[in-house]
Amino acid sequence: MRNTLILAGAAALMTLSASANAQETVIIQQAPVATQSTIVVPAPIETYVLQREVRSVPYEGDVVIGRVIEDPVELYPVEGYENYSYTVVNERRVIVDPQTREIIQIIE
Template identity: 80%
Template sequence: MRNTLIFASAAAVLTLSASAYAQETVIIQQAPVATHSTVVIPAPARTYVMEREVRSVPYEGDVLVGRVIEDPVELYPIDGYSDYSYTVINEQRVIVDPQTREIVEIIE
């Protein structure tokens, strides 16, 4: 009786773990996704920013995600992504929310 119970428990555990491994769904996200406090920028938008030649603007202070860029700094639109703009500050390319002028990503 005891062996039957152990065998049944082991079979149930193996069945549950096999169904978890059988899932092979891949989700490709094209739109930006908010993950807690981080915004994931689509790869084509990052590529667009890296390919553009824009002169760096000197800026006092650290370039950090969440920092609001003052009005005199010119922001450039990202083709196909109206929710984002970019600029180059202190030799660092940054993606900015054009509504709030807040840095959402620093491209390394």
């Protein structure tokens, strides 16, 4: 009987401590977040880019994150977000850093 009470008490303590830890974690993501190889772009930018009609430009090579889109491919500004531009290359919508012209996200 005593062993059963000890086990029940230990189980209750473990459950309570797990619940307390779970309640302490709050994640708020407002600004872009850099990970090892990608930048997570705020959702309003993706929505903006998906709503725009832009003709696709043929581009030599793979469309991958980190690739620099050279001139003469036109980049279009994202209204309200000066650190982002977009274009469509090889039928793929991409978000680009306007200073470096580097692809930071591909919208599938």
